[in-house]
Amino acid sequence: MFTRIDHVGIACRDLDAAVAFYRSTYGFEVAHEEVNEEQGVREAMLRVNGTDDGGASYLQLLEPIRDDSPVARFLERNGEGVHHVAFGTGDVAGASAAVAGRGVRVLDAEPRPGSMGSRIAFLHPKDCGGVLTELVQAAGPEPDRE
Numbered sequence: 503m504f505t506r507i508d509h510v511g512i513a514c515r516d517l518d519a520a521v522a523f524y525r526s527t528y529g530f531e532v533a534h535e536e537v538n539e540e541q542g543v544r545e546a547m548l549r550v551n552g553t554d555d556g557g558a559s560y561l562q563l564l565e566p567i568r569d570d571s572p573v574a575r576f577l578e579r580n581g582e583g584v585h586h587v588a589f590g591t592g593d594v595a596g597a598s599a600a601v602a603g604r605g606v607r608v609l610d611a612e613p614r615p616g617s618m619g620s621r622i623a624f625l626h627p628k629d630c631g632g633v634l635t636e637l638v639q640a641a642g643p644e645p646d647r648e
């Protein structure tokens with residue numbers, strides 16, 4: 503059901519500085535940048551590698567655009583650092599229902615818009631060993647659809 507690490511989300515205070523760090527240190531380039539008003543972030547997706555399900559793995563650099571957003575609250579509490587891990591699936595609604603059936607709280611009753619036209623749902627970190635976890639279905643067809 504889950505076939506790749508879709509991305510690792512990293513909270514930063516200054517997106518342009520974070521992008522510059524990942525470019526100069528590792529050579530990663532920005533594949534996509536957008537503002538997600540609903541999630542309260544400006545974000546950059548840095549493509550690291552393709553995956554054998556036909557998708558890819560990214561770093562997602564996240565800068566808050568509102569003081570009351572989840573990433574702003576995280577920065578206030580913890581400072582910059584790893585914010586969440588996202589697993590890729592061909593069917594985010596089905597995967598959410600399956601995970602909910604295993605007793606994990608799904609924070610999004612319906613999948614919401616994510617990066618690059620994807621659909622996403624978050625799981626409560628307290629039910630996932632302290633890891634804020636995101637489920638992602640990429641835009642377009644995926645070979646692992648069941």
Ligand code: CMX
Pocket residue numbers: 511538541543562564572573575576585586609616617622624626627628632633634636
């Ligand atoms: N990772 C791990 N634990 C986290 C966390 C994170 N990123 N964010 C909060 N927590 C912990 C808190 O430390 C707190 O623990 P304690 O009770 O032990 O202190 C607990 O979760 C509850 O925290 P809270 O005060 O309710 O914190 P929030 O109001 O920030 O809510 C959460 C937490 C997960 C419900 C909220 O951040 C959320 O809905 N996140 C999903 C949406 C999101 O993060 N969007 C930004 C990314 C967008 C994208 O990836 O596209």
Ligand code: CO
Pocket residue numbers: 509511562586588636
């Ligand atoms: Co994410």
